[in-house]
Amino acid sequence: MNTRTPVPVVLAFLVFAAPALFSQPAETVYVEGFPELRSSAGSLSDLFFGDPVRSGETVITGRGDVAELQLPNGNTITVSSNSVFNMQDYDDEGETRTGFSNSRGAVTYRFNVLTGRQPRIQSANAVAGVRGTVFTVFAGDDGSSLFLVESGRIAVSAQGEEVEVGEDFAVEVRTGEAPGEPFEVLRGAIDFSGWNGGRQDALLANPVAAAEGAYRRMQELVRELNLAVAEYEPLRAQLTEARAEATRVFEAEGQDAVDAFREEFVRPLEQATPRRLLNVRYWALSTLSLRRHVFGRMYSLLKSTYVMEPNHPDWVAYRNVHTQALALFEDAVVPWLVPADI
Amino acid sequence: MRNATPVRARVRPAVLVIAVVIAVASCATVPPAQQEARVEELIAFVNAAEAEALLEQSGRPFLLDSEIIEPSNDIYVMWRNFIAAGWSLPGAQIMGIAAVTEHTYRSYGTGLEMQAFFSRRVPEGAAVVRVQTRQATWDLLLGGERDGMPLIYGIRGPL
Structure with missing residues (x-):
């Protein structure tokens, strides 16, 4: 992005x-x-x-x-x-x-x-x-x-x-x-613990499959995010333009004209734009949740398991997928986060 | 004319008292994460402790390499796995203690995550302590205090 x-x-x-x-x-x-x-x-x-x-x-x-x-x-x-x-x-x-x-x-x-x-x-x-x-x-x-x-x-x-x-x-x-x-x-x-124990075993048995599955889910969430951004960005641009136009209307035609202009053009955009941003944030935070609690959990489980074998092939292969996922996250999601989200 | 010896005798205890006061004051003002003795104490603790005790001595959220771990159970499982894998810091030598500054995050990653973690989640007075064992070199991110020892906010390595 x-x-x-x-x-x-x-x-x-x-x-x-x-x-x-x-x-x-x-x-x-x-x-x-x-x-x-x-x-x-x-x-x-x-x-x-x-x-x-x-x-x-x-x-x-x-x-x-x-x-x-x-x-x-x-x-x-x-x-x-x-x-x-x-x-x-x-x-x-x-x-x-x-x-x-x-x-x-x-x-x-x-x-x-x-x-x-x-x-x-x-x-x-x-x-x-x-x-x-x-x-x-x-x-x-x-x-x-x-x-x-x-x-x-x-x-x-x-x-x-x-x-x-x-x-x-x-x-x-x-x-x-x-x-x-x-x-x-x-x-x-x-x-839960019995079921999750099985999922942990599956993760350790084939960490790359688990990571690739989570990566596909991240791509799916990023697609939703991009759709929300595509709805939000034009509205934000229209709002910026409408506010600038309001200033021009005020200078050229006075207070009554700008009040009418604001009511007709600026206010609807002021109401719609934050709503679109709400959806952008929803998908960005959903992706952050996947990144933090699924990728983060998988990383900590595998890293701590292979901490004395840093070149173990499963760990190395997992890290490759993890790095790809992080690059996607950084590029597509981070621009829509704020430090308080972290 | 008075002899100089009694004066020196009076000065010596005064200097000693001032030195002790300065030493005590510096211990009180230097955060535990930046005191070598406290860090050595922590290393000895890490080498002997069980996962539960290590969890108690851990800050939250925790930074494993550049991964932020928030749920306490995840930190517990991490320590449990570390111990099961044979990880410890035997004969660790402290290679350096670097106070965390506004620039420290850059060595962990350039993005918003590390910047926000170091600026918002790491307590004041934190330090990155580089330790070398017979097997590898590790960075410990230490900060805060519990029972006189710094809390472990992160581990990075082997470097």
Whole structure:
């Protein structure tokens, strides 16, 4: 990407000039252990009963930690131990919606109340459409996911393919692949650590396959980001031009004329432009989450495994894919991030 | 005329007291990450500790080479794997202690990630300590303090 927008400046506008853009926070209604909240400014603090969790914030749980959040509509989200859960707003045809994602660990969604359009729910490598349901998303160390449905139905999509998953069924999505075939599960028969242990083994057995799968997912996210940028950039240019034109109108025709001009041309652009940026940020932060919690996790697992064998072929081959992914991230995503995201 | 000897006798203790005060004051003002004795103490600790203790002695987020690791369980698994692989710092010699400055990030990477990590996540008084063992050379990113020893904020290597 060659054109760099002054993201901090536009974000400041997004935060201070258009607060109505943001959704209502969730409330922390239950905690076990010491879950943490990473603010949108990047600071970590303990998460307590009653604390709000806002768009742009991330709940991080360690061993033995659990956090339950309640959304304003009464739906609940349970973040199990060793998980990373994030809420991020996006624009859906003029309405602000909140997307939920867990790039690591297990998160259970109890969405009994659904009004309007479906919320967007993501793991590191797949998206779920929800229809009044209770389901859990497992996000594994190799970037794979498992969607387990307790009640209702969900539609899981990845790599352009979608499968429907009904009650007491599950579907696994290997990183970088389309969803597999749904299979029946007995309630409680699958636990996260057992499933994730298998994914860890798969990662160590074939790290390049896991890395290439995650890289394909990153490319998919970057395509979405570029589409959002293609919608945002022309609006931003039009807004800049309209503001300049307003100055010319004021100088030539006076206050009444510029007021009319602003109302007709500038204000609609001022409303639409931050909404488009919201989507750019949504995809940029989704990609950051993949980079940090999937690629970062794979790197630390493999590096620490082969720390005494730096020339081990698996480690060397993994690093090559990792380097390619980082180059793509740096080129396409970093221009849309700010230091607080890191 | 008074003899000079008693004067010297009075001055000597005064100089000693001042020297002790300066030494104590410098220990109080020099961050643990930049004190060789504290770093040596930490190295001895690293060589003997279990993963759980190493996690307690780690800063968060943690920098493994140029990868930022945030969840505490990931840092624990990293230490557990390091120990299982036989990693330690036997007979480590401290080759240098360099205070972290606004330019340090450039040796870890040129992008926004490393710049933001060093400016926002690493505490004041941090240092990059280069240690050489019989097997390899490592950079330890140290900062903050726990039980008198600096916390480990990152490991890079083998260099």
